[in-house]
Amino acid sequence: MTSVGLRVLSTGPGVTIQDGGRHGFLRFGVTESGPMDPLAHKTANRAVAVPYDSAAIEVSLGGVELTPEGAALTVAVAGGSFHVSLDGHILPAASLVRVGVNHKLTVRAGASGAWCYIAVAGRFNLQPALGSLSMHTRSLIGGSALDVGAQIPVIDSQTIEPATAEIVAPWLHRPGEMIRVILGPQNDYFDSAQITAFLNGPWTVSNRSDRMAYLLEGPKLAHAKGFNIVSDGTAAGSIQIPGEGNPIVLMADRPPTGGYPKIATVISADRGRLAQLRPGQKFHFETTSIQDAISARRDEMNELSKPILLRPLVHSFPSEFLLSRNLVDGVTDGLAEFPESTARSPKHHPR
Amino acid sequence: MTIPTPRFLDAGEAALVVEFGAIVDPLANDYVLTLDEALTSLAVLGVLETVPTYRSLMIHYDPLVLDRETLIAKIRTIEARPRSPRRPKNCWTIPCCYEPPFGEDLSHIAEAAGVTQAQVVALHSVATFRAYMYGFAPGCCYLGGLPTELAISRRPIPRPPYAPNSILVAGGLSLISTFSMPTGWWVIGRTPVRMFSQVRDPIFLVQIGDLVRFKSIDKEEFDSFEQRSTSGELVAEREMLR
Numbered sequence: 250m251t252s253v254g255l256r257v258l259s260t261g262p263g264v265t266i267q268d269g270g271r272h273g274f275l276r277f278g279v280t281e282s283g284p285m286d287p288l289a290h291k292t293a294n295r296a297v298a299v300p301y302d303s304a305a306i307e308v309s310l311g312g313v314e315l316t317p318e319g320a321a322l323t324v325a326v327a328g329g330s331f332h333v334s335l336d337g338h339i340l341p342a343a344s345l346v347r348v349g350v351n352h353k354l355t356v357r358a359g360a361s362g363a364w365c366y367i368a369v370a371g372r373f374n375l376q377p378a379l380g381s382l383s384m385h386t387r388s389l390i391g392g393s394a395l396d397v398g399a400q401i402p403v404i405d406s407q408t409i410e411p412a413t414a415e416i417v418a419p420w421l422h423r424p425g426e427m428i429r430v431i432l433g434p435q436n437d438y439f440d441s442a443q444i445t446a447f448l449n450g451p452w453t454v455s456n457r458s459d460r461m462a463y464l465l466e467g468p469k470l471a472h473a474k475g476f477n478i479v480s481d482g483t484a485a486g487s488i489q490i491p492g493e494g495n496p497i498v499l500m501a502d503r504p505p506t507g508g509y510p511k512i513a514t515v516i517s518a519d520r521g522r523l524a525q526l527r528p529g530q531k532f533h534f535e536t537t538s539i540q541d542a543i544s545a546r547r548d549e550m551n552e553l554s555k556p557i558l559l560r561p562l563v564h565s566f567p568s569e570f571l572l573s574r575n576l577v578d579g580v581t582d583g584l585a586e587f588p589e590s591t592a593r594s595p596k597h598h599p600r
Numbered sequence: 601m602t603i604p605t606p607r608f609l610d611a612g613e614a615a616l617v618v619e620f621g622a623i624v625d626p627l628a629n630d631y632v633l634t635l636d637e638a639l640t641s642l643a644v645l646g647v648l649e650t651v652p653t654y655r656s657l658m659i660h661y662d663p664l665v666l667d668r669e670t671l672i673a674k675i676r677t678i679e680a681r682p683r684s685p686r687r688p689k690n691c692w693t694i695p696c697c698y699e700p701p702f703g704e705d706l707s708h709i710a711e712a713a714g715v716t717q718a719q720v721v722a723l724h725s726v727a728t729f730r731a732y733m734y735g736f737a738p739g740c741c742y743l744g745g746l747p748t749e750l751a752i753s754r755r756p757i758p759r760p761p762y763a764p765n766s767i768l769v770a771g772g773l774s775l776i777s778t779f780s781m782p783t784g785w786w787v788i789g790r791t792p793v794r795m796f797s798q799v800r801d802p803i804f805l806v807q808i809g810d811l812v813r814f815k816s817i818d819k820e821e822f823d824s825f826e827q828r829s830t831s832g833e834l835v836a837e838r839e840m841l842r
Contacts, residue, residue, distance in 0.1 A: 275651045277804045278734035434609035434617045482651040482658025484615040506735035514612030542613035543663045
């Protein structure tokens with residue numbers, strides 16, 4: 250019998266497995282990793298009823314094609330507005346879908362967004378490295394990015410009804426034009442004119458950005474007290490200003506320490522929003538308070554703690570497609586609890 | 601000793617920097633480590649992870665569980681308690697081969713320091729270093745205590761990636777590396793010791809605050825140590841100090 254798992258049929262660069270991150274080893278120089286957009290990652294996991302911080306596949310702009318082996322698998326896709334399709338039938342960008350053996354799930358860069366997550370109703374049967382399945386591609390802790398032909402073994406797989414549904418997650422529609430920051434810890438290395446320039450921007454994400462850092466282009470910032478500090482700790486979202494004056498926002502794969510002054514820190518609720526910006530996209534920073542940052546964080550947790558709405562997609566599929574996938578039974582059960590206001594938009598209908 | 605009042609700096613709403621100074625200084629690092637140990641033993645609910653660095657302690661916390669003011673109040677109770685000066689736990693002797701092809705930048709270091717290559721080796725292998733912090737890459741350990749004669753400045757332009765387990769110097773510090781990467785530092789030698797191994801207990805050899813000495817070995821000894829190290833053997837010597 251074929252072992253159960255997801256086979257990678259094709260993949261762009263930088264498609265990795267990420268769980269909630271590698272914790273407890275920052276003090277030894279080990280990068281935390283974890284998802285670039287934690288909210289989307291948690292949403293995908295939530296939709297397949299596994300713990301928030303379970304391992305999921307993080308899809309980069311390079312895209313990925315997967316097929317289940319050994320058994321049909323239910324997966325949830327959520328993140329930026331990616332093109333999601335099953336055997337060529339277009340699905341909403343945030344979808345729950347049961348994929349049969351010999352069927353192909355494709356997730357490719359779409360209208361907007363830079364990262365997308367594929368969570369499985371089950372568990373990746375992989376060996377954790379330092380307590381986590383997250384892949385840190387620079388140190389190879391947790392392994393290197395997914396390659397064509399790789400099989401990700403899956404155990405404890407579950408069936409979820411409805412078999413094909415749109416995930417109603419309005420919280421993932423976050424405009425990225427304004428990113429909130431808390432100034433510091435080294436904002437005293439910059440005079441008020443430079444702080445103003447930092448807040449005025451506008452900034453664009455450089456195409457040299459990756460999971461470690463987003464490099465920003467915009468006004469060059471000058472230091473009032475030099476650009477070398479004795480290295481100290483970094484946080485996810487720390488904004489370092491190196492000598493040449495272009496800000497570096499530290500992201501999921503940040504080093505735990507750094508030696509450039511940090512003018513500000515992106516609040517945790519806006520880190521995913523920033524991560525979803527593509528190279529070339531413009532945005533501004535605005536300052537906020539610790540209290541407001543905590544409120545934003547609490548609001549996110551509240552959204553995620555509610556039962557996730559799944560809107561069945563039965564009407565949108567041609568009947569032969571449904572029959573071939575045996576999805577007709579039980580589809581009405583899920584419909585009753587979905588509010589009218591979130592009715593499916595016709596533009597998502599497949600050909 | 602009593603811990604002096606630090607600066608509290610916010611790195612966002614979920615991380616607090618407790619800063620004891622702005623320079624590389626053993627006393628500031630002692631305060632950092634004392635606070636870190638005390639905070640760890642208190643097991644404060646909501647403290648997720650702490651990162652000791654040269655001069656400050658980074659505290660990552662969950663602000664939905666632990667209020668910033670409550671965290672600062674806990675730190676203040678630790679500060680107020682007098683305690684005996686901190687002593688290092690271990691002294692490690694790390695073999696290092698300074699010979700070619702390992703000590704790639706030895707001639708530059710000698711020239712910049714105005715001493716002979718033999719003197720560079722003697723100075724580096726006689727000094728007692730202190731492990732101040734890990735950073736940059738897993739197991740990559742920053743050491744203070746480099747003799748002032750060897751305090752040469754960094755490269756103006758980074759050099760191509762060095763070999764893993766290289767020992768480097770620059771800016772008055774020394775570094776034991778683990779992963780290959782480009783650097784602005786100078787390569788003085790290489791160690792057969794693995795500072796980091798996922799299949800060994802302990803995974804990370806040196807604890808922050810430990811003392812480190814280098815023992816000069818020749819190429820033949822290096823090759824033999826390297827073989828033993830590859831098969832999982834620990835080729836560093838450890839002296840327990842407390």
